[in-house]
Amino acid sequence: MTMTIRDVARRAGVSVATVSRALNRSGPVREETRRRVEAAVRALRYRPNSTARSLITRRTRMLGVLLPDLYGEFFSELIRGLDEAAQAGGYHLLVSSSHDNASDLEAALHGMHGRVDGLVVMAPKVKAEVLEDLLPGNVPVVLLNSPAGERPRDSLRIDGFGGARAVACHLAAHGHARIGIINGPAENFDAQERLRGYRAGLAEAGLAPDEALEVAGDFTGSGGYAGATALLALARRPTAIFAANDAMAVGALSALRAAGLAVPEEMALAGFDDVSSAQYMIPPLTTVRGRIWDLGARSVARLAEAMAAGAAREQQPELLPATLMARRSCGCAPGVREAGERG
Amino acid sequence: MTMTIRDVARRAGVSVATVSRALNRSGPVREETRRRVEAAVRALRYRPNSTARSLITRRTRMLGVLLPDLYGEFFSELIRGLDEAAQAGGYHLLVSSSHDNASDLEAALHGMHGRVDGLVVMAPKVKAEVLEDLLPGNVPVVLLNSPAGERPRDSLRIDGFGGARAVACHLAAHGHARIGIINGPAENFDAQERLRGYRAGLAEAGLAPDEALEVAGDFTGSGGYAGATALLALARRPTAIFAANDAMAVGALSALRAAGLAVPEEMALAGFDDVSSAQYMIPPLTTVRGRIWDLGARSVARLAEAMAAGAAREQQPELLPATLMARRSCGCAPGVREAGERG
DNA sequence: TTGTAAGCGTTATCAG
DNA sequence: CTGATAACGCTTACAA
Numbered sequence A, B: 001m002t003m004t005i006r007d008v009a010r011r012a013g014v015s016v017a018t019v020s021r022a023l024n025r026s027g028p029v030r031e032e033t034r035r036r037v038e039a040a041v042r043a044l045r046y047r048p049n050s051t052a053r054s055l056i057t058r059r060t061r062m063l064g065v066l067l068p069d070l071y072g073e074f075f076s077e078l079i080r081g082l083d084e085a086a087q088a089g090g091y092h093l094l095v096s097s098s099h100d101n102a103s104d105l106e107a108a109l110h111g112m113h114g115r116v117d118g119l120v121v122m123a124p125k126v127k128a129e130v131l132e133d134l135l136p137g138n139v140p141v142v143l144l145n146s147p148a149g150e151r152p153r154d155s156l157r158i159d160g161f162g163g164a165r166a167v168a169c170h171l172a173a174h175g176h177a178r179i180g181i182i183n184g185p186a187e188n189f190d191a192q193e194r195l196r197g198y199r200a201g202l203a204e205a206g207l208a209p210d211e212a213l214e215v216a217g218d219f220t221g222s223g224g225y226a227g228a229t230a231l232l233a234l235a236r237r238p239t240a241i242f243a244a245n246d247a248m249a250v251g252a253l254s255a256l257r258a259a260g261l262a263v264p265e266e267m268a269l270a271g272f273d274d275v276s277s278a279q280y281m282i283p284p285l286t287t288v289r290g291r292i293w294d295l296g297a298r299s300v301a302r303l304a305e306a307m308a309a310g311a312a313r314e315q316q317p318e319l320l321p322a323t324l325m326a327r328r329s330c331g332c333a334p335g336v337r338e339a340g341e342r343g
Numbered sequence C: 001t002t003g004t005a006a007g008c009g010t011t012a013t014c015a016g
Numbered sequence D: 001c002t003g004a005t006a007a008c009g010c011t012t013a014c015a016a
Helices: A006-012 A016-024 A030-042 A050-056 A073-088 A102-112 A128-134 A159-173 A187-206 A221-232 A246-260 A294-309 B003-011 B016-024 B031-044 B048-056 B073-088 B102-112 B128-134 B162-174 B191-202 B220-231 B244-260 B291-310
Strands: A062-066 A092-096 A117-123 A141-144 A154-159 A178-181 A240-243 A268-270 A287-291 A317-320 A324-325 B061-066 B092-096 B118-122 B140-142 B153-160 B178-183 B240-243 B269-271 B287-291 B317-320 B322-325
Touching: A006 A016, A006 A030, A016 A030, A062 A073, A073 A092, A073 A294, A073 B073, A073 B092, A073 B128, A092 A102, A092 B073, A092 B140, A102 A128, A102 B291, A117 A294, A154 A159, A154 A294, A159 A178, A159 A187, A159 A240, A159 A268, A159 A287, A159 A324, A178 A187, A178 A221, A221 A240, A221 A246, A240 A246, A246 A268, A268 B092, A294 A317, B003 B016, B003 B031, B061 B073, B061 B102, B073 B092, B073 B291, B092 B102, B102 B118, B102 B128, B102 B291, B118 B291, B140 B291, B153 B162, B153 B291, B162 B178, B162 B191, B162 B240, B162 B269, B162 B287, B162 B322, B178 B191, B178 B220, B220 B240, B220 B244, B240 B244, B244 B269, B291 B317
Parallel strands: A062 A092, A062 A117, A117 A141, A141 A154, A154 A317, A178 A240, A240 A268, B061 B092, B061 B118, B118 B140, B140 B153, B153 B317, B178 B240, B240 B269
Antiparallel strands: A092 B092, A287 A324, B287 B322
16 A cells, blocks of 8 residues: 555655665765655555664764743743754754652653654653663763752753843832742742742842742742732731742732732742743733743754754853843833843 | 563463563463563563554554644643643553644654554644544544634633633723724634634624724734834734733733833733633733643543544534632732632 | 575464 | 565665
């Protein structure tokens, strides 16, 4: 039924080896012979069987992508970046999501064994040492937004630390002395980095740290609502709130509105991520933008390098910049200004 | 280096055939023999080579997923549904995004040839006949939110028509007689369905259609902003606006705010999709919720059925309900009420 | 420049 | 119940 290389060979009056060479340009083939082969290919609508090819070449031209429980735009933007770069390089993406913990991740990695030529792994909740044990040694791996372990790894991350620090500094520059933060999940690496950046920013601005101003959150809208409510209940309220992501900022804004507080006049607010609706919020949300598409595309590029260079290549982390987008919610003037202050 | 079935056979003192039978339970194997095999497998850390297996079984245990340029939560939620169902069935997902037009889609389908056992295709901008030509005949296909062609196809969609109709009826029930709509891209099937539903809802409520109240949009925030602005510029303004998706509703809300109009008092507003921030908007956005996760999971289930039944199975479309979520922005009272009015 | 033939690691058929 | 052995469709020495 379905055509094989033998059918093409027969039809073109050559051997299968010649067909293979002609199609892959992997050896000398007389021009006229190649024409005959190509004609046969078209006539028979022949499509090489990628499975058979993989079996012998030991390459699948597929890249595995393991992601945690991601919501919203980050996910789609990342996949888009990965996919476009992969396609450009002739690769396909084997995607698996919802791996928050080590055992899920292990199962997923297990399932991808032998199916992929490289792996992009994002597991912000899994500790470095644990991760190191889980990762396979036979294919190159790029880590996304993961903590650095003992040995240097190919890894990429968006500069959460720098972005958060920029937010804190910016808020301080607006004259705020009491700046609260609604944190992400404690075990989440991104959340840790943003918290670290927030603290660094305060220190840089000469502000004393105050643990009461750091409340727990979970990166969801309702978590933001609860976090803001908790902050408002404080005896000594903050005058500005930094939500560790935009989803929480949305919830926080809702809570502030419910409490009758004007933003930014009575309470400044900032988020992180720059989701597409951020600029349409009322007031437009000051936040931090990471280049997520780039994160995906770079991951594939790094994998490609690693695959080309073989095992004896030195691995290293890479930091992608995050940009402060100063809008109304922090107290910045309305208008076109959408600042390019680097984090 | 890497272990093969022969190594296991040698170590267990049996033939490769027996190892295969033991591992796949595909034939009789004495209990004690099986133990020996399994011990050898563990000792050698043997993992069957899925490529070789695929070559002979002619199944890859992979499902192709082709998506258009999707943004935001729809994408991630869909993948999650697909992935969880796929994993449960022992399948992997080969994902490819950004296929809005026919030729991109064709290239992507081309690339997946032979790599997948089934296909989930979403291409709301590609016409039914064109799609029919492109789709392969050798593997089962499930269409997502696509127009129905001549012959019955396995397809799934969220009831955009019903959801939009419910919105229009609901707005009319609030006493609005002039209800505007900010449309999605004209060539987009979802947009067409929602427009159709809007018109049907008006008719049902006894309202005369008015083309001036139907303005173009593009499913983005800025499109919503522009659409609302256009609606406000009308000599006879609407008193309510239905944005064909939430992203546009966010932009519209921003435009209304800029024009100094109170929502819902001076202008009612509704969206479609129920993105997670909708309930935290100010005011909370009335919108329509589709069960996107279910859409993904059902797709895989349908594919599984099709693969099990073989070619001689009758195909048919399936409609997933969309639910009106009545919140403040349409004029509904504040409070817990989050209506379960079915679309 | 081309052809022959030996695999790649499994599964499946058919004797034993 | 078990073992040889022939596929599966392709690439790649090695010969010619």
